[in-house]
Amino acid sequence: xxxxSLFLITFFFLFFxxxxxxxxxxxxxxxxxxxSYITFIDSCWNEKNMNTLKTITSEDFIRKIxxxxxxxxxxxxxxxxxxxxxxxxxINVSIKKYFVKDHQLFIQWLITGINTGIYGEFPATGKRIKxxxxxxxxxxxxxxxxxxxxxxxxxxxxxxxxxxIKPPILE
Numbered sequence: 692x693x694x695x696s697l698f699l700i701t702f703f704f705l706f707f708x709x710x711x712x713x714x715x716x717x718x719x720x721x722x723x724x725x726x727s728y729i730t731f732i733d734s735c736w737n738e739k740n741m742n743t744l745k746t747i748t749s750e751d752f753i754r755k756i757x758x759x760x761x762x763x764x765x766x767x768x769x770x771x772x773x774x775x776x777x778x779x780x781x782i783n784v785s786i787k788k789y790f791v792k793d794h795q796l797f798i799q800w801l802i803t804g805i806n807t808g809i810y811g812e813f814p815a816t817g818k819r820i821k822x823x824x825x826x827x828x829x830x831x832x833x834x835x836x837x838x839x840x841x842x843x844x845x846x847x848x849x850x851x852x853x854x855x856i857k858p859p860i861l862e
Contacts, residue, residue: 721791724830728796729786731828731836736784739776741769749835756841774811779804779820787823796828802843806852813852820851 727747734743745765754762754771762768775782782804790797802822807815824843831837846856 717793720794720830720834723834724794724796724828725789725791727830727834727836728789728798728828732784732786732800736772736782739772741772744769744772747836749831749837752836753838754841755839757843757845758840777808778806778810778813778815780807781805794830794832796830798826798828800824800826810852813854816852818852820848822848822851 730743731747734740735747748765748768750765752762752765752768753760754768762771782802785801785803786798787801788799800823802824803820805819806817809815822843824841826842827840828836829838829840
């Protein structure tokens, strides 16, 4: 075998053998991030397990709803989640669709529940809710959830609870 041929074969072998694990690592990261978020939904939201919350989110986790920051660490996230747990003790979050890209997960979800407790400053209405929304979840290199950008129609939620908007008084 000629030295040039041997060199080319060796070069291609080394190049492709080094390249493939990076793809696998990237794919493994995406799979692990997806599993982590599914655990976040199932264990933390649906089973209300706050111990799991501390293992899958970073200490300085940030949660935004419709562009407004509602939590800037794990403790605030837990408090924020308890607002929903109190208002909707039977809350259920289900993932309808998701897409993974690098350190981000894009999720379309559905929340259902019955309002049997105080929701912020609003008294319980006994009304059933069904809200769809969209979340972008961000992960760090260790696979911890570091940020969540949640979007949903808050007016739709309040209307399902029975609240209405009164037209403004025009003078």
